Amino acid sequence: NAGVTQTPKFRILKIGQSMTLQCAQDMNHNYMYWYRQDPGMGLKLIYYSVGAGITDKGEVPNGYNVSRSTTEDFPLRLELAAPSQTSVYFCASSRSDRGGGNEQFFGPGTRLTVL
Amino acid sequence: AQKITQTQPGMFVQEKEAVTLDCTYDTSDPSYGLFWYKQPSSGEMIFLIYQGSYDQQNATEGRYSLNFQKARKSANLVISASQLGDSAMYFCAMRETVSSGSARQLTFGSGTQLTVLP
Numbered sequence: 001n002a003g004v005t006q007t008p009k010f011r012i013l014k015i016g017q018s019m020t021l022q023c024a025q026d027m028n029h030n031y032m033y034w035y036r037q038d039p040g041m042g043l044k045l046i047y048y049s050v051g052a053g054i055t056d057k058g059e060v061p062n063g064y065n066v067s068r069s070t071t072e073d074f075p076l077r078l079e080l081a082a083p084s085q086t087s088v089y090f091c092a093s094s095r096s097d098r099g100g101g102n103e104q105f106f107g108p109g110t111r112l113t114v115l
Numbered sequence: 116a117q118k119i120t121q122t123q124p125g126m127f128v129q130e131k132e133a134v135t136l137d138c139t140y141d142t143s144d145p146s147y148g149l150f151w152y153k154q155p156s157s158g159e160m161i162f163l164i165y166q167g168s169y170d171q172q173n174a175t176e177g178r179y180s181l182n183f184q185k186a187r188k189s190a191n192l193v194i195s196a197s198q199l200g201d202s203a204m205y206f207c208a209m210r211e212t213v214s215s216g217s218a219r220q221l222t223f224g225s226g227t228q229l230t231v232l233p
Contacts, residue, residue: 031218042119042206042223043160050218058220090160097210097219100167103150104221106160 001026004107006091012113013081021076021110023091031094032074033104034058034066036087043090049074050097081114088112118142119209119224126229128197135182136192136227138207146212149190150221151181155203163205166190197231204228 007022025032030051035043035058045058049068063085065077074093078085088111092104120139128134140149151163166174166181174181182191194201207224 033221040225042208042225043221044223045220048218048220056218088158092160098148098212100148100165100170103162103165105162106152109158111158 003027004091004093004105006089006107006110008110009108010111012115013078014115015081015083017081018077018079019081019112021078021089021091021112023074023076023107024072025074025091025093025105026072027093027095027105028071029093029095029105030071031097031104032068033092033094034064034074034076035090035092036060036085037090037109038087046076046089078112083114086112086114117224118222119207121207121224121227123227124225126227127232128194128229129232130199131196133193133195134197134229136194136205136207136229138190138192138224140188140190140207140209142188142209142211144211148210149181149183150208150210151179151190151192152206152208152223153201153203154206154226155200160206164192194229199231199233202229202231 004025033048034046047066049055091107094104096102147168149166153161164176178195180193204226206226208221
């Protein structure tokens with residue numbers, strides 16, 4: 001199993017540009033999540049999904065959009081990039097959202113810089 | 116109020132010694148889960164250990180153990196026999212039962228940077 005994969009690993013955007021961060025998992029997990037991690041900080045939840053066709057906002061959703069057309073894929077769209085969106089973005093997945101043994105598995109992250 | 120507090124921005128430990136990383140949490144939910152993750156300099160997030168609020172015993176996973184003190188709302192990570200490869204950022208996180216959305220979410224602390232000295 002590849003686990004959770006993310007592309008690209010690094011990206012530099014100009015202010016106002018748009019891009020899509022790709023995330024895929026091959027563990028047949030229903031739950032998927034997008035986080036951002038600013039320097040020296042913990043992770044903050046942007047959006048999440050409990051299954052194909054169902055998405056929900058997290059703590060910091062402004063400036064982002066998501067879709068979940070399949071169980072495997074959960075892309076994150078940045079529209080009109082701003083310097084405040086410079087961050088490391090992590091995608092994660094889990095089998096469930098309760099109980100032990102249902103920890104979130106993380107992808108390697110995408111480092112995004114907006115200039 | 117912060118839901119997860121990690122008061123030690125940085126810690127140093129000598130190789131082969133034990134170290135405790137502090138985590139306190141704030142919740143009124145009677146059912147919750149506590150997680151520790153490791154983030155090495157390469158950036159990936161690695162799950163270490165889980166403790167459920169109703170678990171009777173402290174969780175252990177190899178050299179990692181969780182010192183869970185429910186009344187004090189603390190869930191400290193203990194690493195025994197530290198190794199150079201343990202140098203990393205460590206995050207405590209909590210998952211509550213009550214959620215404002217369609218799934219229970221993880222709330223992360225700000226992390227502790229552990230450096231193991233040779």
